[in-house]
Amino acid sequence: MLTLQYIPHHEIENLDSNKRIKKLLKNVKENKILLVEGRLKREEETELIKRTMEDIDDSFKGIELGVIHPNKSNLPFFNKMKRVFIDFLLGDRQGLTIIGPATVVKEIKQDPDKIQLLTSNIEEAQVGLDKKK
Numbered sequence: 696m697l698t699l700q701y702i703p704h705h706e707i708e709n710l711d712s713n714k715r716i717k718k719l720l721k722n723v724k725e726n727k728i729l730l731v732e733g734r735l736k737r738e739e740e741t742e743l744i745k746r747t748m749e750d751i752d753d754s755f756k757g758i759e760l761g762v763i764h765p766n767k768s769n770l771p772f773f774n775k776m777k778r779v780f781i782d783f784l785l786g787d788r789q790g791l792t793i794i795g796p797a798t799v800v801k802e803i804k805q806d807p808d809k810i811q812l813l814t815s816n817i818e819e820a821q822v823g824l825d826k827k828k
Contacts, residue, residue: 697728697799697814704732712736716743719794720750723758728795728812734762735792743794756796761803763810764790 700722707715716739722729735743740760747758793803793810804811 698726700727700729702729702731707731712739712742715739716746719743720746720758723794723796724750724755726796726799728793728800728814731792731794733792734764734790756798759793759795759797759800759803761793761805761810761812762790763793763805 702719702722707718710718715735719729719731720743743758743760751757791810793812795803795812795814799814800812801815802811802813804813
């Protein structure tokens with residue numbers, strides 16, 4: 696079974712970086728694909744990838760991560776100024792971060808306007824995990 700879990704920004708905004716990363720990694724290890732409102736800070740993305748690499752074993756093969764953020768480059772001047780103001784007010788809340796286990800998510804293709812999430816056959820991934828136990 697494929698599980699998508701939406702995590703609103705208010706659920707993680709008051710957590711420090713360490714707790715935020717632990718929460719996300721815990722959920723991904725439960726074979727959930729996370730749809731996180733907003734973006735992680737660059738340092739948090741780096742730390743998430745680092746911890747993921749440290750945790751790789753026979754049952755956990757890593758993560759796939761993608762971020763989509765509204766493209767501001769093609770906007771008229773007045774709209775760009777509105778975006779700057781909105782970014783100032785909302786901060787990390789704009790955009791969407793997708794994090795999934797590498798056993799389920801084969802690839803995340805992204806461009807400024809869309810994300811394509813390519814998954815493996817869940818049953819095959821689960822059978823593959825069961826054989827290793």
